[in-house]
Amino acid sequence: MEATTRTHGEVRPRKDVQAKNIPDRDVLVLIERLRVAPIVGRVIRLDELEARLAFPPKVVLAKLRALIKRGLLYGCACGCAGGFRLTAAGEAALV
Numbered sequence: 001m002e003a004t005t006r007t008h009g010e011v012r013p014r015k016d017v018q019a020k021n022i023p024d025r026d027v028l029v030l031i032e033r034l035r036v037a038p039i040v041g042r043v044i045r046l047d048e049l050e051a052r053l054a055f056p057p058k059v060v061l062a063k064l065r066a067l068i069k070r071g072l073l074y075g076c077a078c079g080c081a082g083g084f085r086l087t088a089a090g091e092a093a094l095v
C-alpha cells in the first residue's frame with residue numbers, strides 16, 4: 001500500500017477558520033504598521049486588512065468587530081471602508 005498524506009480523499013470542514021483563530025496581535029500590529037505608511041496617522045481601510053490577512057473577508061470582519069467591541073480598535077466593521085485605528089488600549093496591547 002502506498003503511503004499518502006491524504007485521508008481517503010476526505011475534505012475536512014475548515015473549523016479552524018474563525019475570527020478567534022486570528023491572533024489579536026497580528027491585526028493590531030498590521031494596523032499600526034499600515035498607519036505610518038505612506039501617510040503617518042491615517043486610518044486603515046477594510047480592504048487593506050483583508051488583502052494582508054490570510055483569512056476570508058467574512059472572518060476578518062468578525063475579528064475587527066470583536067476588537068472594536070473589546071475597545072482595542074476604533075472603526076466600523078459593517079463592511080464599509082472601516083477607518084480603523086488603534087485605541088489607547090489597542091496601543092497598550094502592543095507593548
Ligand SMILES: [Zn+2]
Nearest residue numbers: 076078079080
Ligand atoms: Zn460601516
